[in-house]
Amino acid sequence: MFTSFIKALANLFKKPQTIDYPVTPIAKDKEYRGLIEYGEESCIYCLKCEHACPPGAILFVPVENPSTNEKNKKGLAYNYNPYLCIYCGECVRACPKPEEALWQSNKKPDVAVKSDNVNSGWFELEKQHKEQL
């Protein structure tokens, strides 16, 4: 009885388990698995990342004015869908030039809004990708 009274008093002055979220930001680990980032200059367009990706979040689709990279013979452009990506890192492992062409950062994707056209824009790309095959 007495100990429970002391405990109850002590609990009044204890810090809460939760954090005051919008004011105090959530501590983010620097090793956090985040967005896949791409360096176009170093890419050799081997398409290994596209084949390795389990959900198919990386697509190389032909465009009208491709980059001036000399390895890009088919005139492809890199497309990445952060909302489909599961951040497993298989693409980075498959990449012959990791750290230069493709690497994993610890950034989070922005919240998608309607004007981003996440769904139908991506379905359009998937259709183009199928036609190219």
Place this chain on the structure above:
Amino acid sequence: MKKTINIPLGSQHISLLEPVRFKFECENEKIIGVDADVGFVHRGVEKACTTSFKFDAIGYVVARVCGLCAITHSLTYTAAVEKLLGAQITSKAKYLRILLLELDRIHSHMLCLSHTCENAGFEAMFMRIMGDREHIMEIQELITGNRVQFDYISIGGVNRDLAPESVQKIKENLYIVKQKVQGYMDEFTNNWSLSLKFKGIGMLSLDDAYMYNAIGPLARASGLRIDVRNEIDYLPYHEVGYKMQTHTDGDINARNLVRLAELVNSIEMCENILNGLPEGDIFTKIKGKPQGEALMRFEAPRGELMYYIKGNGSAMLERVRIKTPTFSCIPAFSHIFLGGDYADAPAVLASFDPCMSCTAK
């Protein structure tokens, strides 16, 4: 005139968060008939694995079967594929796999214990255990880079190495949780809301456990010595200090005590692994396509998880059969309910620790 009444438990019920429905046929307060309906969230993962994904991506697909035992699912599948490809993985990768598997078990058991408390009306204990579970989630985030979907196991090893600076933090967190678990042991044996209330409720005798093929903590609480960790030599469990935990009572209290003892044992195993982690690579590149059939079992937090895969030498598999622990325990669950009071049903169900997203994969 009909003498019995039918009362459903679920699929939406305040004390049951899972999409499952038990139809109880009751005579006054006693349950005399049980019918279970588990197929509310069937997603066809087995079919997707053989039609839409190549074999090297399936490890990530099956991890989505269940959020709580994601590591066990992807590990069991990966181990089965490695068996077909004849691959050898390094010993460091094996130890890291055990570490993650045991962390999976710790946080899943803590979740189950907290729900048991909640169903006993002990909300404060529920909050405390869930708060302490955060330490384990932090460790998992530190190791794998994500809080829930870990994607840590890959064919040939594991995805990330253990950073030396995070080992200290992991040990500190494990030490805190170990102290807390000792405290729970005291609560679960001495506090009347959690011990006396649960004694003799939801009994499963040893003979019935054999008869109904019970697995996991449910069977071990009845004294049935079944634990896949004891029956496989694929991972070096006996080197890291694994001990089987059993109890003889077979009631809810015994299940809680078995889970607590397993928590202590798992934390010890994690500490042993961190202290004696061998040097070496974490990943070996493996080539080839799976051919033939393989069956692999692992001990998930809720019991035995089995994968049967069959490949024909191409990138697509012919069959992926997933047998999840809750699925094969459903006949035992239905048997335990018979003869019990209807008012006990939510507490009994929480003590089974059912995972419906596994069952209706």
Place this chain on the structure above:
Amino acid sequence: MQKIEVSLENVRDEIKKFYDYKQWHFLTLNGLALADEKMEVQWIFSKYEAMDEIVIYYAVIDYNEIIPSVVDMIPSAIISQRELVDMFGVQVEGSEKGLYLDEDSQMSPLKGCSI
């Protein structure tokens, strides 16, 4: 892993002779689609406290054959039998459709799936 072929007529006798419920743990019932409208049904057992000792009884059948039930010997087989009925559209004695699919569903998702 030991595989023993049986026919549908004698599968019950074979399992009755073999299955000692204190020694063998019934894992599950598994179906496997084969070529030419055939399928394989497997009854999988493992031994308690033994190092990976697994015995599989299997029978190759047509989709229209009726599979005998083993529920009287192994009560926990009922749930796997119902899953087999749903997934492959076969008939198992005493097991009705409706575990995962609707009771009147015409679909059988894994029938001939892998071929």
